[in-house]
Amino acid sequence: MTGGSNGMIPAGDLDAAQRLRRTIQHTLGRSLHIRHLDAGSCNGCDSEIAALLNPYHDIQRLGIDFVASPRHADLLLVTGTMTRNLEQAAKRTYEAMPEPRLVVATGACAISGGVFAGAYAGRDGIGEVLPVDVRIPGCPPRPEALIHGLLVAVGRLAPFDPAA
Numbered sequence: 001m002t003g004g005s006n007g008m009i010p011a012g013d014l015d016a017a018q019r020l021r022r023t024i025q026h027t028l029g030r031s032l033h034i035r036h037l038d039a040g041s042c043n044g045c046d047s048e049i050a051a052l053l054n055p056y057h058d059i060q061r062l063g064i065d066f067v068a069s070p071r072h073a074d075l076l077l078v079t080g081t082m083t084r085n086l087e088q089a090a091k092r093t094y095e096a097m098p099e100p101r102l103v104v105a106t107g108a109c110a111i112s113g114g115v116f117a118g119a120y121a122g123r124d125g126i127g128e129v130l131p132v133d134v135r136i137p138g139c140p141p142r143p144e145a146l147i148h149g150l151l152v153a154v155g156r157l158a159p160f161d162p163a164a
Ligand code: SF4
Pocket: 040, 041, 042, 043, 044, 045, 046, 079, 080, 081, 106, 107, 108, 109, 110, 114, 115, 138, 139, 140, 141
């Protein structure tokens, strides 16, 4: 199967989850490894991310795994407004990731600071510290929105070339 001009598998009759599974195969040729970073959230977004791993959403069936080390990660999934205490850790986490690497801002706080925008202890979104590839809106975003956001993010990678 070939990808669309944006790298994503065309919709056809597939739902977003199956498109994500096939897009991961097409672009990486293996599973997608995600490092989750809480940069100062209320844990609402983190709860929705945890729901991705429950038996209903079961995103491991799509070829997605959460990893503890950024050195094993393709994608950095960041929740929460970027608190100043987390800035250096976030930069070091990003720099430890192998290229190509993706950064996804998850939820209103990560996108713009959300309800914490303008606060003295944080930034107005993670984009002030990290290069953001995809933003997933919501407070918090539902698991379905997270799956769609991951689909958009993985679609930005060049297709997997087994001869390379
Ligand atoms: S976007 Fe909403 S749910 Fe997510 S960390 Fe911010 S306040 Fe919490």
